[in-house]
Amino acid sequence: MQDAVPEVWAANLAEVADAGFDCVDPTDSWLRVADLDGARRHEFIAICKALGLRIPAISTSRRSVIDPQHGDEYLAYSHRVIDTAAELGAGHVSFGLFGPFTPAQQKALWFWTEQGVQNPDDPAIYRRAVGRIRELGCHAAEMGVQIALEMYEDTYLGTAADAVRFVTDVDHPSVKLNIDIGNLIRLHRPVEPWPAMIEACAPFAGYWHVKNYYRIEDPSGLVMSHPAPLLGGTINWRAAIRHALDLGFDSPFLVEHYGGDGLGVCAENRDYIRRILSGRTAKA
Template identity: 55%
Template sequence: MMPHPHVLADGSTVQEQSAEGWAATLDVMVDAGYSCIDPTDTWIRIADLSSARRQEFARTVRAAGLQIPAFSTSRRSVMDPESWEENLAYSHRAIDACAEIGIPLINFGFMRQLTPAQAKALWFWLEPGPVDDFSDEARALAVSRIQELGRHAAEVGVQVALEMYEDTYLGTADSILAFLDDVALDNVGVNPDFGNILRLHREVEPWLEIAEKLLPRTNYWHLKNYYRDEEPTTGSVRTHPAPLEFGTINYRKAIGMAVEAGFRGAFCVEHYGGDSISVGATNREYIRRVLPRVIPAV
């Protein structure tokens, strides 16, 4: 996942940047050994580029020797009370942008913009964020809006992944399965990002239980890990970002479970803090080392 900022040092944005500027950023990823990227709209909003600029971006990515197996939107909830209409329109444009330049999958979620307290915190998950309206009427509306996006995506040959995230309609394994069943579209699956859940400073659903339930419905996967420490006498919880192989989640086991369940999609390595590009590269090599040991013999 591209960890680069959308707003540049001079106050301009990546949208306005030249192809040479894009290439310079992509070269950082190539130098770190990546062959694929998820450009993510925290870096570049391909939905808001003109068609000519989108084609220019695609050519620049190819010239760097990179591929794009998926594109993630971030904090563009179609159920945000203040900006759902804008976010829904944006999501439709993002689907068309993916189809236009050959990106086969788009990742959506119900997470909303960070609150001022979250934006100020060392780690944003230490502060409570927005909570979805879980009334029957609101949830039904959420299902209908994802169905709308899913049908559009199917028409243009794009898959949709729905990202697990706390306090949303996709906050627990069971709520995700029920939501997928209600959406009932073959091109809509789940991104079981249980790192989003493990890092919370509260009681959380065990990652292994989430994996057992969601990996059979997975079509894309953001992977990140955290150290998690719980003090049973006080209820205190502490978490901190960790490389995949060192954190609390056993990703060797999780990846093996995913492969056994039939997952053949892309792994998107993600990390917060420090040199996330290099930690992501370490995570990438860990996955490459683990995969040959968990793929069933043909």
Template identity: 50%
Template sequence: MSTPEAWPIASAMLSLGNADPEAGVAQPLRDRWLADLTEVRGAGFDRVDLTDSWLHYGDLSAGQLADLRACLDEAALSAVSMSAIRRSVIDADAGDAHLAYLHRCIDAAAELGVGVVSAGLHRALTDEQRERLWFWTAVGHVDDPEDAEAWRRAVSRFRELGAHAENVGLLLSLELYEDTYLGSASSAVRLVEEIGSDAVGLNPDIGNLIRLPRPVEHWRELIEQTAPYANFWHVKNYARYEDPSTGLYSAVPAYLESGVIDYRTCIKVMAQAGFDGVVCVEHYGGDGLSMSAANRDYLHDRVLPAARGIEGTSRVRQMSSTAGAA
């Protein structure tokens, strides 16, 4: 168990666009990958989350994975986590394909030396969501809380993925996301407990819930309930406005230190719960990479040192926080 000061802080690849082989990238793929990774390194990061909005890692060939590893080495970046998003394993149409893709992501992560793979139950954005400035202002797919068979399928398939991850020395982390079986603290905790694997934990991305334009759980309740099960962590913040008398609720992206979520408190709650994993900084809109770098500095220079000496016992297995050091 290390102190919070040693937690690795990784940059998400959200702001770097789509560099996937199937995206019609104009320049040679290896050149594009190296340019993007070098840009991340230039922002002061030495660790990166392989967010699959940038590349579909589970679809890369062995040669492409080797090229990606070479680009990471050349950019002096360590890939410490992989986030596979919008690949719900209980999607009625694409669930089987998503399950197979996530298995391939786990194998790709093991090949690249990544320690944790994050997945979830959120679906592809709807047409209406894609048309909005902020996609979370439109309602997407909603998992039916009364569908016992879908719940059992989620438990079974995540248990299967967790066994695969454990077999190759990785962790699986399940990301909180609205209107899914991971859309509230109590439901997320129930799900991971029913899965019953110490290789499967939660990614308490409470920003995904706090930004919703409707009444939401308080950020402190969310983090306190999910922290004991956390083995990976997406962090981002939002400025939030609420006026229940008029029914007005709104949120826009903000720096970690200036949004409604108090990350100084969240860090202490996570440390007390025994968290000892990767922290991935994310941001939507504008210069997301620079915002992420500023958030990294806020955490590294001011917040994590303030939590020095706080220790706890996690309910799930943690990866070594020194893994992937560049």
């Protein structure tokens, strides 16, 4: 996709527009907009405008600033993402500390059923992570952009308590949490109850990735999960979103889904969120 002709981008984005979306997050697992040269980036922007798609945010994936091999490279890339977000008029970027897929995850039907890369239990590397995210926060503030840190298992943002500790240690007004608790609810292991995670993290909520999973916990200890629409699944997103709104949440949502007609489910998730927001506005 990175080297594709613009017509390929247009075909992909036309499907998003045809599904009724008027905004798109060009997440870098699809296209690294920040690594396009100026001419190609302008072509990309022109395609989005022609399709009526605004870009409120850019998400990154598996480009951790503390990656043991590519950390310096990914830090420089993250700075380019912030600059690109400002150029595109996107007010939000999402960064994470999760690493590349392991070979076992690449082979699995659902990658979260296999153990992924873990952030090391090393105070020096933790401090490096805090320092580098604070550095990005300072840059983001200069550009009028807000950072959201994605919650993800086995990282320094892998539990509610860890995520709150990390964002508190970063201690920068431009750095908030991407409370993507679907990443945790889907794990085939014991996890915190979703209401507890929302209660702890909602005060720090920024740009928010939302998805849901059916989660089954057998008395034998067996745990299984499967992607679900927001309206179904284990997490009560109406309650979660309303709680965040009560605390002043005002950032965009990114709707996600794995499997099946993912784009179609995302469109339904979008409409579900809009009904929640509409009902909230009417009551206000």
